[in-house]
Amino acid sequence: HFSFRVKDIQSVYLDTTFCDPKFYHIPSREECLNGILELVRSWTSLTRNHVVWLNCKAAYGYEYLFINLSEELGIKVHVNKLDMFRNMPEILCHVTTDRCTQIHACRHPRDDDYIRGNRLPCGMTCQNGAPLHIISIKPSTMWFGERIK
Numbered sequence: 001h002f003s004f005r006v007k008d009i010q011s012v013y014l015d016t017t018f019c020d021p022k023f024y025h026i027p028s029r030e031e032c033l034n035g036i037l038e039l040v041r042s043w044t045s046l047t048r049n050h051v052v053w054l055n056c057k058a059a060y061g062y063e064y065l066f067i068n069l070s071e072e073l074g075i076k077v078h079v080n081k082l083d084m085f086r087n088m089p090e091i092l093c094h095v096t097t098d099r100c101t102q103i104h105a106c107r108h109p110r111d112d113d114y115i116r117g118n119r120l121p122c123g124m125t126c127q128n129g130a131p132l133h134i135i136s137i138k139p140s141t142m143w144f145g146e147r148i149k
Helices: 029-044 063-073 111-116
Strands: 050-054 133-137
Touching: 029 050, 029 063, 029 133
Parallel strands: 050 133
Antiparallel strands: none
């Protein structure tokens, strides 16, 4: 409805990305968060040089993950810039541009090259002279369509 009358609909767009039998089971958001929390908690508790790179392919849509990781673990998530989150004040206290954190969601045009070189996309290579130990987590629903039941 628009201005107390029914609005004419000209077009309807339907996203059928996951309308395929190969997406047999997609875990809930909470199940995924709990799995990621457990992995990140166990990895980052080993040493300060054990860091996590969240390989997020899009700029937006991961706020839920960043906020929950930060709240549960007390670790801010490194991002390249804060300006993209300026209109989302609830996330600003959970992200940082300080590279000296153990959770990164930073981006670089050639991310895969950087991760292979034992450095993060932001260019960080070590802390206190010791090499970083990096695990990469790629939060993607598409993974579940590539797996057998």
